[in-house]
Amino acid sequence: MKAGSKFLNAVSAVALSASVVASGAGVLVLASAPAAEAATIRSVQVRGAQRAGEEAVRSNLTIRPGVAFAASDIDESVKRLYATGFFSDVRISVSGSALVVTVSENKLINQVVFNGNRKIKDDKLAGAVQTQPLGPYNQSMINADIERIRESYRAIGRSDVEVTTQTADVGQGRVNLAFVINEGDRTKIANITFVGNQAYGDGRLKSTIITKESGPLSFLTRKDVYSEDKLRADEDTLRQFYYNHGYPDFRVVSSQAVLDESTNQYNITFTVEEGARYQYGNIAVESTVEGISGQDLEGLVETNSGSTYDAREIQKTMDAISKRVSSAGYPFARVTPRGDRNFENHTIGVSYMVDQGERAYVERIEVRGNTRTRDYVIRREFDFSEGDAFNQGMIARAKKRLEALGYFTTVNVTTQQGSSADRVVVIVDVEDQPTGSFGIGAGYAAGGDGFLLEASIEEKNFLGRGQYIRVAAGAGTDDARSYNISFTEPYFLGYRLAAGFDIFKSTTSSNDYYDYSEQGITLRVTAPITEELATTFRYTYKTIDYEEDGAFGDDGIPYNADDEVSKTYAHLIDKGEYTQSSVSQSLVYNSLDSQTLPREGLFASFTHEYAGLGGDSDFYKVTARARYFHLLSTEADLVGSIAVGGGHVFKTGDDLNVFDQFTIGGRQIRGFKNDGIGPRTDAHGDALGGTSYFNASAEMTMPMPLVPEDVGFRAAVFADAGSLFGNDAKTFGDKVNGTDMSIRASVGVGVMWASPFGNLRVDYAEPVVKEDFDEKQQFRFSMANQF
Structure with missing residues (x-):
């Protein structure tokens, strides 16, 4: 038999042992039979590949001239050509000793546009879809892109979004593609209920989970956006809450989210089994x-x-x-x-x-889910890297560090088998959260001084690099002004050292006798000692300028009063500029369970400072403060705290300057101005500060009565006491009040709100023990917000 006849017989055998299936697009697919006889060809002819090119088609074939092939090779070649996305139809046949590949090319995408989108910008959607200009028009890819767009909208709480497509032929085998989006209304969460809970009410449990019910301000927080991942994270949060409060048998029986399409709202139900307390x-x-x-x-x-x-x-x-x-x-x-x-x-x-455990090594660390925070910011929180010994304890420490950063809503660290039995792959799943904030601090001073206001903006994860930056400005009565800029690099030079600087400036006036201004810079570096203990070193250089507010004579005494006392007072602070150069070191211990609403733990700090490296100040200061939190009642969520503080300044040269001494007030003892207590001049009542101080506070916070706990309101009752005394500054014979250790005390109430604008707090305090010359400030307001 001739070779050509043998070839044709072999091809016929292949054809007879294959079935021809017509797809919806009219594409012929050959399904091979296991017993088919192999065949060979001498050449490959390509037809219809005008834009893709013949070589692009040949490179995706598994069939080669002179090499035996079967119907299974035809199947694989067809699949590969379709997988390129460039072809809408592929046909493979044999003509004589040649393999003929006939293709119909998909049209090319000329432009991709988005219509109807307002809540998500074009650049965000363009990054989500796979269809791109100059790419092929592929219906399967477009269908997948429609689902990606829907998922993007579901992530912002718009589950009823509708997405369709439109095309416009622009000639030369090109089309414009438009994704037409009907965003619909926001999908809300109507109710979150719990079934089976006895120890804790629904309100207490709602306050622990991430997902929140929709409210008037939910459009700011986006915490009422439902997602399956958040629901799983909430299950884990509930487990951890019960495990941490004595219920090791706790389990989530089920969690269900049911969408009511008529109202476009979810109803979420957690069914739990608490078990006994141990x-x-x-x-x-x-x-x-x-x-x-x-x-x-x-x-x-x-x-x-x-x-x-x-x-x-x-x-x-x-x-x-x-x-x-x-x-x-x-x-x-x-x-x-x-x-x-x-x-x-x-x-x-x-x-x-x-x-001793089994020997295992880290093969790689895989980071997933971070859309803003950079990979290296996450990786550096691990005490090991690829190739190091694997230790489960290090995994737990890294997870705790990542959670403490405040960059993520959820952190999950898991492991899986690597390429061999002694290799481990560490997988880190995170979900970024907003880390920027703006803050407003305000106070009202009785006695006609009016309101004091400070506004600030800060970012804890600047550009996703983990850097901290804060800018603040304040204004008040008597032309008071303040400005601050802070920056911190948490891993300086690649080490676990937080290095940064603070630049500050402030001005104020005092009873029309002098203007005071202060400006300077602080350089600092913080090094961890343990997970809960750290030390900080600082160098501060600042200039302090005093200028008389009225006309003054050659002796520097202002002539804005006729009495001799006012002239004598001007010598307490000579007109001119002073400089202060100091170094300090602090030890900080922090075991709080939360930095926003602590219920357990201790925060304590000790600082000593020496000024005398040039400049006009020469002293040594020691200060310490501590605050302990304890959960008084788990069921009622009553949190008690006790705070103490104190300090003393030693002069190491001549007399202290007025600005070298301590000033305390409303920050330590509410109900008073910030410099409202301590030594003052008898003539004008200006604060001189003191050489020593101590303070103590007791406070209890609780959920606000008659208000659902998950709304975030808490009430506080408190009592503060303390004293500022002593004076080593020159007085030039002017009488000074308040140098003795007289106790001041106040009691008050406060309201806190974990609002969509951040943590707000309003306090009202009434001094119950005070001196006649003290200055009160009964209302204080503070606010910090995440955006």
Whole structure:
């Protein structure tokens, strides 16, 4: 038999063993049969590829001249050609010894436009779709783009968005494509309800989750936007809340979000099972690590027998033990808590089992979900990188750090098997949240001084780089003005050092006898010592300028009063410019469970400062302050706090300047002006400051009665007390009041609101112990907002 006849017989066998299927687009697809006889061709002919080019078609074929092929190769070639997106029809046939590939080309996209969109800008939608100008018109890709646009609108709470397309032929095989969008109304959340909760009411549970019911101001916060991911995150939040408050058996039975299409609103229901509340039973630490006994690690345990079960304390203990064992030369150490549950008396004994763990290494760290924050900002919070030893304790610490940044609504760190048994892939899923804020602080001073106001704007994650920047300006009575600019780089030179600067300027007047202005710069760097302890070093240089407000004679004494006392007073602060150059160091301990609404934990700081590196000031100052928060009632959400503070300045040269001394008031003892207490001149009542001070406060906050708790209102009652005393500044014989250690005290009430504009607070305080020369300020208002 001749070769040509053999070839034709083989092709016929292939054709007979294949079935021809017509698709909706009229495309012929050959489905191969396993028993088909192989065939060969001598050439490939391409027809219809005007724009794509013949070589582009040939490169996507699995069939080559001189190489045997079967119907399965035809199938694969057809699939590859369709996958390019350039062809609407593909036909493959055999003609003699040639393979003939006939294609019909898709039209090219000339322009992509979006019509009807107002809530999402064109550039955002263009980044979401895959169809691009000069690309092929591919219906499958366009259908996928329609779904991507819908998903973008669902993410901002518009689930009923409608998306269609229109095309306009512009000739030469090109079309303009328009996505026509009917945005519809915002999809809201009508109700969030809980079923099965006994220990906590719906309001308390609503306040813990991310998703919120729609309200008049929800368009600002966007917290009433439903998404499946947020619902899963809320389930985890509920679990953590119960685990941290004594309910280890808690579980979310189900969570359902039902859309009422008639009102375009979701109704969300969480069905939960709380279980019993437990206390800790016996606590033990057992170690199989050579050279490290359980007794050596017992001092790191934070769980105590008889205390309410708290999953946070278990995690802290695991982190502390893991870090200690790792630092002793066992990087793979594993800490496993084992519970011994007593169902009769509702106690859980915890044994921390410490072993060397299996050797594993980090293959890679994969970051997902960050649309604004840069990858390296997230990666640097891990104490390891690719190739380092894997340690579960480090994962927990990194997750805590990422959550503490305040850049993300959710942080989830998981692991999966790498390319081999000893390789681990760390996956970090995050969701960015707004990190910019503006703030307004205001106060009202009794006695005719009127309102004082400060406005600020800050960004905690500048350009997604994790940098902090703040700009503030203030104004008040007596031509008072203030300006501040702050910047912080949290990882200076690639190290865990927060370096930054503060530039400031302020001016004020005092009873028409002098104008005061202060301006300068502070350079600072903060280094962590532990996860909760850090130290900060600062250098500050500032100039202080005093100018008389009226006419004055050659001796510098103003002539804006006839009495001798006023002339003598001018010598307390000689006209002219002063400079101050100082260095300081602070230690800060922070174990608060939340930086916005703490319920548990301690914040404490100690600072000492020396001025005398040139300039006109020569002193050594020591200050300290601390505030402790404790949840008094979990069920009622009553939070108590106690604050104390104090300081003393030592002169290390001649007499102190007035501006070297402490001034305190309404920030420490509400009900008074900021410099409303302490030593003052008898003639004019100007604050001189003091060499020593102390203060103490007690406060209790609670949900606002008769207001749903998830609205965010809280009430506060408080009592403040303290004193500012002593004076080492020259007085030139002028009488000074208030140098003794006289106690001032006040009581008051406050209202806090976690509003869409940020955390607002209004306080009213009434001084109950004061001196006649003290200056009151009974109302104070503050506000900080995220946008």
